[in-house]
Amino acid sequence: MKPRRVEDRQDHYYWRAKKEGYRSRAAYKLKQMNAKFGLIKPGYWVLDLGASPGGWSQVAAELGASVIAIDLSPMKDIEGVTFIQGDMTSEETWEKIREIRDRFDVVISDASPKITGHWDIDHYRSVELVEAAFSIARRFLKPGGNFVVKMFQGEETPKLYAEFKKHFRFKKLHSPPASRKRSSEIYFIGKGFGGKFKPKKDE
Template identity: 70%
Template sequence: MRDKQDYYYWKAKKEGYRSRAAYKLLQMNRTFKLIKEGDIVLDLGATPGGWSQVAVELGAEVVAVDLNPMPPLEHVVFIKGDITSQQTLQKIREVSETYDVVISDASPKITGKWTLDHLRSVDLARASFRIAREVLKSGGNFVVKIFQGEEIQGYFNEVKPYFRFKKFHSPKASRKRSAEIYFIGKRFRRV
């Protein structure tokens, strides 16, 4: 059940964001300068749209992808699709061949079984990077959520050669008891 005492839940309601997750992207963007005016941003696992709202406020044009529908937003093209499927990559490319920034907050349905949730989240983080590797402009930025567990170092090793700056980060707006952490990769290079 949603924590009604949650500070960011109420802040999001008051400030018109569709999710408390919006504050995670706002905080990460403040620290790492990921999105700038004029960028084309690909938002994976985007519904209900908090991250897309933040990217638009920062001056970006957004392509948002999710399994579930998302209510329309100005400056956002929505694709209903599965980020693990090749067909979705094709649709993403039909809207724009390249992107300045790829952000992914995609989450599996939580079962409460730590290892299973971790492994499913790693699959989604891998799918997000497969897409990013195809469409990111040289010098572009990448953010992806991943639930912590034994595969996390392996994931880091897979993606780190592609970025000049790379680290894991936990924004203040992440719940304290949450297993989630974000990989931040800046200045993409093809290897």
């Protein structure tokens, strides 16, 4: 969802993104989380889910990673980023990913559902996206890999955290400074994936 114009006029990170050439203010969220937690390093392979318009992919590429970005919506080219337009939950998209790379050092997702303005609906739609992102991380993360996913806080958040944290050496819910103060978004950060999940051939 595009930011409201009134918010844009008052938003430091929106104008900073315009000035510094980032496609979205969300770029600063990943920059801040990476500076704090050391998620992406030069030479890493990164899978960016729900990537369009590309702010997170830009940052990952700047950090020296090779990036595969996935989104249903189109995305303009970024140097160092391979874009696949498709549904991140579909086997067809997974096969396209595997044609390039079958294991990744980091899986990231800043995907948001279409906002309805109804908190319960938006929360549960966010949960569906988060669960889909983790399902993909199970398939593509290397043992020891890192995972970052956005979720909207709500009654399902503790359940998601309890499930995810079992599979990472380091785990934390974190709100970077670039998140809007009024926002209910929070990020799950997991480092050191346990590699416990090995999908069955028919999954």
